[in-house]
Amino acid sequence: MVETKTDTAFAVxxxxxxxxxxxxxxxxxxLTVTPRGFDSEWVSDSVKRILGFExxxxxxxxxxxxxxxxxxxxxxxxxxxxxxSEGHLVQEYRFRSKDGHYLWMQDEASLLRDADGRPREIVxxxxxxxxxxxxxxxxxxxxEQEVExxxxxxxxxxxxxxxxxxxxxRVAALTIPSKRISGDxxxxxxxxxxxxxxxxxxxxxxxxxxxxxxxxxxxxFLQALSxxxxxxxxxxxxxxxxxxxxxxAKIVRQLIDLESFxxxxxxxxxxxxxxxxxxxxxxxxxxxYRNATGTCAxxxxxxxxxxxxxxxxxxxxTESFEPEDLFVFYSDGITEARNxxxxxxxxxxxxxxxxxxSRLDAMDLIAKIxxxxxxxxxxxxxxxxxxxxxxxxxxxxxxxxxxxxEIPSRLGELAEARAFVHAFCRTIPGAALAEEAxxxxxxxxxxxxxxxxxxAYRGRTDQRIKIGAEAFADRVVFRxxxxxxxxDPAAVPLPVFNGSRENGFGVYMIARLVDEVRYLRDERGRNxxxxxxxxxxxxxxxxxxxxxxx
Amino acid sequence: xxxxxxxxxxxxxxxxxxxxxxxxxxxxFKADIAPVLKxxxxxxxxxxxxxxxxxxxxxxxxxxxxxxxxxGGELKLCGLSSAVYQTFELVRMNRIFDIYASKGEAVEAxxx
Numbered sequence: 243m244v245e246t247k248t249d250t251a252f253a254v255x256x257x258x259x260x261x262x263x264x265x266x267x268x269x270x271x272x273l274t275v276t277p278r279g280f281d282s283e284w285v286s287d288s289v290k291r292i293l294g295f296e297x298x299x300x301x302x303x304x305x306x307x308x309x310x311x312x313x314x315x316x317x318x319x320x321x322x323x324x325x326x327s328e329g330h331l332v333q334e335y336r337f338r339s340k341d342g343h344y345l346w347m348q349d350e351a352s353l354l355r356d357a358d359g360r361p362r363e364i365v366x367x368x369x370x371x372x373x374x375x376x377x378x379x380x381x382x383x384x385x386e387q388e389v390e391x392x393x394x395x396x397x398x399x400x401x402x403x404x405x406x407x408x409x410x411x412r413v414a415a416l417t418i419p420s421k422r423i424s425g426d427x428x429x430x431x432x433x434x435x436x437x438x439x440x441x442x443x444x445x446x447x448x449x450x451x452x453x454x455x456x457x458x459x460x461x462x463f464l465q466a467l468s469x470x471x472x473x474x475x476x477x478x479x480x481x482x483x484x485x486x487x488x489x490x491a492k493i494v495r496q497l498i499d500l501e502s503f504x505x506x507x508x509x510x511x512x513x514x515x516x517x518x519x520x521x522x523x524x525x526x527x528x529x530x531y532r533n534a535t536g537t538c539a540x541x542x543x544x545x546x547x548x549x550x551x552x553x554x555x556x557x558x559x560t561e562s563f564e565p566e567d568l569f570v571f572y573s574d575g576i577t578e579a580r581n582x583x584x585x586x587x588x589x590x591x592x593x594x595x596x597x598x599x600s601r602l603d604a605m606d607l608i609a610k611i612x613x614x615x616x617x618x619x620x621x622x623x624x625x626x627x628x629x630x631x632x633x634x635x636x637x638x639x640x641x642x643x644x645x646x647x648e649i650p651s652r653l654g655e656l657a658e659a660r661a662f663v664h665a666f667c668r669t670i671p672g673a674a675l676a677e678e679a680x681x682x683x684x685x686x687x688x689x690x691x692x693x694x695x696x697x698a699y700r701g702r703t704d705q706r707i708k709i710g711a712e713a714f715a716d717r718v719v720f721r722x723x724x725x726x727x728x729x730d731p732a733a734v735p736l737p738v739f740n741g742s743r744e745n746g747f748g749v750y751m752i753a754r755l756v757d758e759v760r761y762l763r764d765e766r767g768r769n770x771x772x773x774x775x776x777x778x779x780x781x782x783x784x785x786x787x788x789x790x791x792x
Numbered sequence: 793x794x795x796x797x798x799x800x801x802x803x804x805x806x807x808x809x810x811x812x813x814x815x816x817x818x819x820x821f822k823a824d825i826a827p828v829l830k831x832x833x834x835x836x837x838x839x840x841x842x843x844x845x846x847x848x849x850x851x852x853x854x855x856x857x858x859x860x861x862x863x864g865g866e867l868k869l870c871g872l873s874s875a876v877y878q879t880f881e882l883v884r885m886n887r888i889f890d891i892y893a894s895k896g897e898a899v900e901a902x903x904x
Binding site: 652653654656657660681684685688689692695696737739740741743744745747748750751754755 | 812815844847851852854858878879
């Protein structure tokens with residue numbers, strides 16, 4: 243019925259059919275199949291409107307071939323064999339129009355056979371799909387950009403370097419970002435050298451919104467910490483439950499409005515009292531490996547995630563630990579990694595991996611966990627972020643002596659600071675530092691302080707620098723805290739030794755004078771230069787030998 | 793503390809008065825030594841009282857060396873304590889400066 247109507251429509255008036263063919267957004271063409279290939283037999287007038295060519299031009303031999311995009315040509319030609327075997331083909335390629343621009347064309351062709359089944363002709367439709375292609379490309383670029391931005395957010399805002407020199411605990415962290423960023427975050431707050439707070443969180447959802455919420459949650463915790471710290475009595479720390487409750491109060495409305503929530507584990511490791519206080523806000527249970535029994539237990543609280551219930555009062559659970567115990571925090575990305583059979587990695591496998599590798603250093607244990615998850619799931623890229631933080635409790639060595647001094651940022655104070663270094667090193671109970679080593683440490687501290695005053699504080703004399711000294715049986719540690727600009731030792735050029743430059747020796751000297759130099763930034767935005775001098779204990783009699791002129 | 797300047801013929805021997813030459817005192821030293829460097833071409837710095845020098849102190853000596861070298865003069869150092877000498881060695885400045893054990897030897901070196 244339809245066929246008849248169409249036939250009639252074309253038959254009634256050639257002018258009408260011409261008009262129809264010209265008006266459709268498609269070029270129709272007919273090719274004759276010959277033993278040599280295809281001969282162009284007919285093409286609709288719309289070729290002029292869509293591609294700019296006259297019908298005669300479009301019918302010229304090899305016209306199609308010559309106008310294909312060089313990158314698409316081989317594939318397009320190759321695919322014509324599919325047309326011959328399957329009888330139908332749809333493909334897309336770039337095609338050069340008369341004015342030299344390339345257009346994306348969709349080419350849908352059908353093979354017609356004669357009564358004996360021999361290929362007779364090809365009838366095809368060409369549609370300009372450039373706009374759709376451009377939109378697709380744009381969407382792909384936008385997706386790539388989102389991954390890129392997400393990655394940057396994660397690296398700069400969500401994840402923190404675990405502290406590397408916390409006395410009494412070794413901490414390591416793992417993150418494998420997924421194809422789409424999620425809002426996993428972690429942070430570490432150290433309180434003097436006795437307590438370490440570890441915060442591990444996971445925002446519901448994925449993509450940049452989740453990452454931004456993660457960053458916001460993280461900074462809310464930092465804010466809550468500093469506010470509760472300023473309200474706490476001098477020398478006491480706010481409880482984790484107070485910090486979490488305040489942080490939650492600050493962010494709950496926004497989370498509810500955004501219909502999102504955040505799971506958090508806030509743990510405080512008190513290394514002097516040997517106990518951990520945990521506020522569990524719907525996060526994955528924390529694995530506690532007990533060295534004494536060689537078994538893993540899980541720590542979990544009963545609170546709902548942040549953003550679920552307004553006015554929630556959070557409480558902590560307390561657990562004791564011993565040296566060589568391990569704590570493992572992780573995101574659901576780890577336990578919910580699947581293998582080829584769809585099975586979950588699960589808490590059991592993770593705990594077993596921790597138990598089997600409990601003798602390893604925190605960093606190596608992290609590497610083992612990563613290896614186990616990758617081997618299990620048999621993939622390298624995951625659909626969810628894999629986040630894991632390991633805290634390994636060490637036998638805590640208390641310092642033999644500890645002293646602190648604060649000085650103003652004036653070069654005139656350097657002599658006073660050097661006197662402090664000497665006084666400290668000479669009076670370590672039962673084991674003064676050797677004179678030679680004391681002088682080296684003295685010069686290193688002097689150079690570091692002078693750098694802080696001149697560069698970090700840019701010569702301002704109204705600032706403060708805190709000098710902390712600690713002595714252990716095997717080393718003496720000086721920490722210089724300041725609030726000036728952070729210092730990047732890698733950016734300092736090597737000194738010139740030919741006498742042509744009068745400055746630039748300080749950083750080099752410090753590195754030569756002590757056994758370890760670290761440039762750190764702590765949770766309160768304080769910068770710290772940490773100088774470590776290793777030592778052999780000496781007898782008192784070795785002291786007092788003054789300089790001899792050379 | 794003022795610099796003490798002694799003249800042995802055309803050589804100016806300057807005794808550094810302080811025990812320390814650090815970032816604070818080296819500024820003062822640079823100002824004090826400037827007229828000496830203007831007037832003389834042969835200068836000996838006697839460091840026998842010095843017990844501590846830092847990178848700024850070394851920088852001050854390098855500055856003296858350069859100012860004298862520019863007008864064809866020379867600088868010699870003497871009387872370095874072992875601690876001070878070690879700091880010179882740390883940044884290889886013992887290879888840049890002419891260093892003598894005593895004031896006499898340093899002055900004598902100008903005559904040869």
